[in-house]
Amino acid sequence: MPNHVTNKVRAPARVLKTLINENGKIDFNTILPFAGQFPWDGISGQAETTAQAITAQPLNEHPLIAGLERRNRAEANVMQLSDECFEQFVQMLRNKRTCGHFHTLDHARDVWGTKWNAYDQVIELDAGELSFDTAWSCPLLVLAELSKRHPDEEITVRYADEDLGSNCGTVKLKAGETVSSEVAGRWDEMSEEQRQQWTSWARDLKGWPEDEEDE
Incomplete structure (x- = not known):
């Protein structure tokens, strides 16, 4: 919380x-x-991690968090995503290209x-x-x-x-x-x-x- x-x-x-x-x-x-679209109520952590990996997003500045992110991204596999997670992953990539943010929460943290x-x-x-x-x-x-x-x-x-x-x-x-x-x-x-x-x-x-x- x-x-x-x-x-x-x-x-x-x-x-x-x-x-x-x-x-x-x-x-x-x-x-x-x-400016993007994200019709889901919840955000899939797997989809977001995979999107972060494929777009080479910067790691967190904190070394411990960065290490965890690096490990999670190394294990990300788009072929293992569920159907809904895959759709979120694809939309996150579209949003990133369109407005620079994966989803509404990403936008809120950065822009608001x-x-x-x-x-x-x-x-x-x-x-x-x-x-x-x-x-x-x-x-x-x-x-x-x-x-x-x-x-x-x-x-x-x-x-x-x-x-x-x-x-x-x-x-x-x-x-x-x-x-x-x-x-x-x-x-x-x-x-x-x-x-x-x-x-x-x-x-x-x-x-x-x-x-x-x-x-």
């Missing part, structure tokens, strides 16, 4: 509406849609900067704020693109990881560029005072009360 990051985006209502699809949901596809689309949404256009969760990280790539489409307006993004005090802060965007940024540093590089400040800040953003241990 990923860490859930709470995001609160403030901007004029007309700007925020750009992120809302025809069903009234916050949807990153309104800004940066996947987060694993999934927005969830646990609260839309308050009258208040000029959207609140939603994302997996692992704040979707700053999506929000920078939103900012480019409304270059005269400033967008304020506040986000907080459930790992309180880490991966949190405030970023202001205008015309697609970061105009100010105040974010937590690496946990092991912060002072105890900074850790306490960012932990309190993140708890407040997520609306979590202090537990007995904190007290």
Whole structure:
């Protein structure tokens, strides 16, 4: 399971509406849609590994993960794929040629900067704020693109990881560029005072009360 990051985006209502699809949901596809096709609900790991092998994708930067990937790709055999896995494999290759990504999740990680689309949404256009969760990280790539489409307006993004005090802060965007940024540093590089400040800040953003241990 990923860490859930709470995001609160403030901007004029007309700007925020750009992120809302025809069903009234916050949807990153309104800004940066996947240009390929992938009609399956799940992604076959075997199909993806085989596609990565045949297209000579770079290995992970972490040596241990890279070793595992190298071994899996060496054992990949398209002739051993089930019928559905083979169809996914073929479509992944088509997608890679068409738009540079094997499937929707590959696109999300690379283009949106987060694993999934927005969830646990609260839309308050009258208040000029959207609140939603994302997996692992704040979707700053999506929000920078939103900012480019409304270059005269400033967008304020506040986000907080459930790992309180880490991966949190405030970023202001205008015309697609970061105009100010105040974010937590690496946990092991912060002072105890900074850790306490960012932990309190993140708890407040997520609306979590202090537990007995904190007290």
